[in-house]
Amino acid sequence: MIKVRGLKKVYPSAIALRGVDMDIQDNEWVSIMGPSGSGKSTLLNILGGLDYPTEGSVSYDGKEITTMKEDELAVFRRENIGFIFQQSYLIPYLTALENVMLAQYFHSIVDEEEAAEALKKVGLGHRLHHRPSELSGGEQQRVCIARALINSPKILLADEPTGNLDRENTRIILELLRELHRNEGFTIVLVTHDPYVAGWGKRLLTMEDGRIIKDEPVHP
């Protein structure tokens, strides 16, 4: 369970979070929606230990992460969290398979068969040895999903994962996420500004001006 209390983030030029409180249960799919600058990406970065808050706490099953040192956070991330971003952020000189293997390398040991299997699960069994430049946007994002899930994280944090994709590819990615979420049981926190994408979750948090203004279930 993720517990967030009194989370604030102040940048020299702006206040991104003005006090966020929320709880996310295991195996939940939570969508966070809001306009640009509402603080949703900042919240996701702090949830993922990619940034520190100015004030407040974030705990995973009772373990506080805002007081962890940078290397402790790195270890925490590799053991518990998978990330997907709007941009694919794949290493350009590595093939799809090698990009997934890189995540294995930082976690424990490289297992080529397991990496290939992960790519097959996202429908890229035929694209294992292609470099990112040889893949479409949707395919690149599917490599990112395979990479994010290769180490069996408890939580998947997705920041506008379909922001660069057309409607058809968006649907393919979200269906894939739904299937993996159902089969593997990890928690999803997905940030988006698109109501269609937000609608795929079970719960919707709406943010505005650094605060959660609405917390509601999503009805299919």
Add this chain to the structure above:
Amino acid sequence: MRYSSLFFFTGKAIKERLQRVFLMVFAVSLSVGLLISMIILSKGMRQRLSGELKAYGANALITSSEYINEDIVHRLIDMKEIEQVLPELYGRACFKEVNINVIGMPLEDMKRLRLTGEAKEGYVLAGSRLAKAGELKTGQEIVLSIPCGTSEQRFKISGIFEKVGPEDNAIIMELKELQRLLGLENRVSIIMLRVKSEFFELTAEKLKKEFPELELKTVRQIARSEESLLRKIEFLLFIVAIVVVIASIITVGGIMAATIFERLTDIALMKTLGATNRQIQTFFIIEAIITGLLGSLGGLLIGTASAELIALSAFHRAVEVPIFSIPLAFSTGLLLSITSAIAPIMKITAYRPSIILRGEI
């Protein structure tokens, strides 16, 4: 497995930036090469200097602006403080219409200098370089005009010698014969002496008083002046080497910084995947080590080759490559590449991934 994966991913990164890596290797090679070349040359100069002094076995030298009367040689031989007297007469001869030096020395001195062959009357010894250039061999005849312009005479070559000096381009013959041919009977150009070390200062004073018209130089003085020159050259080489190493650190550091900073997003991504700063730093340090090793190897080859080329053209002889130049080349190359990489790596890994991914850097 982890190590093979580490080298696999590092190898991929190097392969991707082959041109930049080659540039870094080249910069390291040049710097290491220059350093190694300077060390080989300065060591070679030292060896050559001490080798020459040892070959003469002399510790004092009598010279004059005019030829020296040979009677002085007999008086010197009679002095109990002097162990060895070696007079030499220098002249010019023509061999195949080329001007060459001729050195005249007594037969017993040729033996003392361990010269191969004996240049009794009608015989000469040929210097190794002259022999090579003129395709001369022991037992052959050589036709010389001594001095140039006089009638040609035939001599038999009784041996080829090598002293690693200008003598190697000259002919050595018996002193009396050269004196007769040059019309300089009873004259010599210089007299080399070996004075008993315990009487050295006293004898030097005595000789200066007895032969005021002659100039007495102790080999220690010669050695000291040559040593001083050598030190100046070495100091100059050292300064140049330092400047080159600093310039290389800046160059390699610049290329390394550019290479690292262009991978800013990759590094942020590695962090989001859970890489610790140390894991990321290891990637770049391995790259720097590979660059350093390749650069060192290149530098060793460049340095050795250039030192040998310079030595061959300046000393007409190859110089010995000191064994310590190998570890020195590798430690310098590694130090250079790792030092250049450390600052940008430390700086870049200090950034939080969120800042990089937001594009704020």
